[in-house]
Amino acid sequence: MGKTLFDKVWEEHVVDSIPNGPSILYIDKHLIHEVTSPQAFDGINSRKINVFRPDRTIATADHNVPTENQHLPIKEELSRKQVEKLTANCKEHNIKLYGLGHKYQGIVHVIGPELGLTQPGMTIVCGDSHTSTHGAFGSIAFGIGTSEVEMVLSTQCILQNKPKTMRIEINGELNSGVYSKDIILYIISKISASGGTGYFVEYAGSAIEKLSMESRMTICNMSIEMGARGGMIAPDEITYKYLKDKEFAPRGIELDKKIKYWNKLRSDADANYDKVLKFDAEDIQPMITYGTNPGMGIKIDEEIPSSAINSSKHSFEKSLRYMGINSGDKLKNKKIDYVFIGSCTNSRIEDLRTAADIIKGKTKSPHVNAWVIPGSKSVERAAINEGLDKVFVDAGFDFRQPGCSACLAMNEDKIPKGKYCLSTSNRNFEGRQGPGSRTFLASPATAALSAISGHVSDVRDYL
Amino acid sequence: MEKFEKLKSTITPLNIENIDTDQIIPARFLKAVSRDGFGENLFRDWRYRSDGNLNNDFILNSNPKNSKILLAGRNFGCGSSREHAAWAIHDYGFRVVISSFFADIFKNNALNNGLLVFELDENLIQKIFKKISNESNIEFEIDLNEQKFYSLDGSIDEKFQINDYNKTCLLKGYDNVDYLLSIKEKILKFENETGR
Numbered sequence: 237m238g239k240t241l242f243d244k245v246w247e248e249h250v251v252d253s254i255p256n257g258p259s260i261l262y263i264d265k266h267l268i269h270e271v272t273s274p275q276a277f278d279g280i281n282s283r284k285i286n287v288f289r290p291d292r293t294i295a296t297a298d299h300n301v302p303t304e305n306q307h308l309p310i311k312e313e314l315s316r317k318q319v320e321k322l323t324a325n326c327k328e329h330n331i332k333l334y335g336l337g338h339k340y341q342g343i344v345h346v347i348g349p350e351l352g353l354t355q356p357g358m359t360i361v362c363g364d365s366h367t368s369t370h371g372a373f374g375s376i377a378f379g380i381g382t383s384e385v386e387m388v389l390s391t392q393c394i395l396q397n398k399p400k401t402m403r404i405e406i407n408g409e410l411n412s413g414v415y416s417k418d419i420i421l422y423i424i425s426k427i428s429a430s431g432g433t434g435y436f437v438e439y440a441g442s443a444i445e446k447l448s449m450e451s452r453m454t455i456c457n458m459s460i461e462m463g464a465r466g467g468m469i470a471p472d473e474i475t476y477k478y479l480k481d482k483e484f485a486p487r488g489i490e491l492d493k494k495i496k497y498w499n500k501l502r503s504d505a506d507a508n509y510d511k512v513l514k515f516d517a518e519d520i521q522p523m524i525t526y527g528t529n530p531g532m533g534i535k536i537d538e539e540i541p542s543s544a545i546n547s548s549k550h551s552f553e554k555s556l557r558y559m560g561i562n563s564g565d566k567l568k569n570k571k572i573d574y575v576f577i578g579s580c581t582n583s584r585i586e587d588l589r590t591a592a593d594i595i596k597g598k599t600k601s602p603h604v605n606a607w608v609i610p611g612s613k614s615v616e617r618a619a620i621n622e623g624l625d626k627v628f629v630d631a632g633f634d635f636r637q638p639g640c641s642a643c644l645a646m647n648e649d650k651i652p653k654g655k656y657c658l659s660t661s662n663r664n665f666e667g668r669q670g671p672g673s674r675t676f677l678a679s680p681a682t683a684a685l686s687a688i689s690g691h692v693s694d695v696r697d698y699l
Numbered sequence: 700m701e702k703f704e705k706l707k708s709t710i711t712p713l714n715i716e717n718i719d720t721d722q723i724i725p726a727r728f729l730k731a732v733s734r735d736g737f738g739e740n741l742f743r744d745w746r747y748r749s750d751g752n753l754n755n756d757f758i759l760n761s762n763p764k765n766s767k768i769l770l771a772g773r774n775f776g777c778g779s780s781r782e783h784a785a786w787a788i789h790d791y792g793f794r795v796v797i798s799s800f801f802a803d804i805f806k807n808n809a810l811n812n813g814l815l816v817f818e819l820d821e822n823l824i825q826k827i828f829k830k831i832s833n834e835s836n837i838e839f840e841i842d843l844n845e846q847k848f849y850s851l852d853g854s855i856d857e858k859f860q861i862n863d864y865n866k867t868c869l870l871k872g873y874d875n876v877d878y879l880l881s882i883k884e885k886i887l888k889f890e891n892e893t894g895r
């Protein structure tokens with residue numbers, strides 16, 4: 237019987253297996269940031285051991301950093317201490333740090349790929365659940381907790397039970413106005429926020445194969461929002477082209493050699509998955525979430541339903557109450573207060589280009605606060621080179637500096653209580669963007685257009 | 700890691716599905732650089748009203764018993780990988796979380812911190828919710844070695860599943876990092892053989 241892409245990469249990294257227990261998995265790349273690493277460093281320091289493979293570890297500061305005046309010391313004391321702690325830990329253990337002010341700094345899942353650190357066939361972990369993003373390159377990438385960060389720092393290995401595998405195929409032609417964010421919101425709305433729990437997903441099918449690397453990353457990024465540990469897409473010519481000339485990617489003969497190997501990273505035709513789902517690309521429309529988990533999504537012109545799969549009546553109603561909306565209402569034309577274009581889901585240059593295209597020559601609605609937060613310094617530079625920053629600023633948007641920002645509202649970028657934010661991030665949980673904030677998740681195109689109109693808008697009306 | 704063998708306690712019911720890690724511990728409380736003290740902010744935005752006053756309707760406030768078992772709706776712990784969620788639950792005083800379904804990363808994080816988590820059938824969970832809504836003082840016992848969960852009045856008596864490795868770690872208080880360090884030779888050999 238054939239093997240899945242997941243099986244192939246997994247098997248190449250198993251150091252050993254404990255009978256009736258987890259496998260010991262070797263990790264090729266370990267990404268760390270300020271929020272989930274300090275306790276792990278404390279752990280290895282108190283054991284009096286060094287980081288086992290500092291050259292396989294890369295650090296950045298992203299979750300907790302301000303998005304304005306990054307050249308100044310961080311004002312908020314606890315945030316500053318956390319970032320200083322990361323700097324000290326990296327120094328002590330010889331770890332490369334792309335901290336504030338470094339030309340490579342940015343959201344950990346944006347910088348990995350754009351620097352060519354993320355490559356096909358690798359195992360990649362980070363103390364952040366959206367590590368699944370890196371799966372777009374055909375790597376096994378997943379988020380881990382701090383105890384696991386400590387395992388990787390101390391031995392470059394992790395104890396892990398092998399997940400089940402799921403294949404999700406999207407076949408056919410995408411409708412116009414439909415972006416990869418819509419694809420993933422559509423899938424999650426179909427299978428719920430827990431439909432992928434216990435699985436590692438492989439996305440395939442003709443609609444996926446045509447997507448750019450950045451669009452693929454958006455899809456893999458939100459695998460965790462259906463409960464899956466990660467998502468991956470088989471590497472192909474689009475992947476290799478993206479990697480060419482990236483700072484830390486192999487070059488020349490080395491790259492050719494790698495490509496020969498990467499070409500083998502495909503699921504065999506007779507591979508066996510624990511679950512297979514197939515969807516038609518034609519059925520996907522621009523999507524938006526209405527509730528407080530990412531599974532609560534609808535087509536943008538649909539009415540808010542009266543129930544959702546895997547949600548009891550009680551939980552469903554609690555969610556609508558929190559959001560201040562009712563079954564039967566439409567979100568289309570609903571007034572919004574904030575627009576956030578950013579996060580590891582949608583803050584890459586392609587996302588900014590899409591948004592700028594729509595915004596160009598227009599002005600944001602006066603009652604909307606609109607923020608564009610590039611995913612990294614490289615994205616910021618590219619946007620400035622292309623003049624996108626000017627498009628945003630001329631339209632009345634704030635174009636800020638890189639970080640996670642209002643995706644999780646750990647810094648001062650918070651959505652006030654009761655306010656509606658149309659956000660390109662990945663989570664619409666209660667209070668995620670600030671205590672009492674209300675989040676609608678959608679694509680950068682929908683976010684950009686809605687910032688102009690001041691209410692939830694359908695990009696198809698614009699096209 | 701703290702050992703876990705047996706425990707007797709009442710149950711704290713939280714009959715809500717999809718309780719995510721942002722509810723368990725909101726991001727703005729993740730700025731500490733040690734593992735302690737997160738219990739103070741467990742379910743922060745449910746425990747306190749937005750004016751800062753205690754929300755007396757919330758179970759942790761309305762029913763503040765020394766319960767060590769948290770019983771929650773399905774898909775508990777979904778969302779972020781923040782281990783702070785497991786630390787907060789443990790720090791608050793819980794030693795066990797039961798649900799019909801856990802998010803994967805949360806489950807690992809809990810077990811790595813001596814917080815026992817296991818799944819029971821959703822129908823049974825609803826039965827327990829009902830039972831404790833009538834008599835909240837009823838005590839339950841958990842015996843990890845036997846993998847048994849039962850009510851002291853004898854009306855509920857169940858076996859639960861946990862993999863052998865996790866069970867041994869909890870029973871003996873073993874630590875994963877110690878284990879991995881003990882097989883360092885194997886890891887070096889693996890690196891050598893695979894050209895890493």
Ligand code: SF4
Pocket residue numbers: 298299343344345364366579580581639640643644661662
């Ligand atoms: S942008 Fe949001 S989801 Fe992405 S790494 Fe930062 S906090 Fe996590």
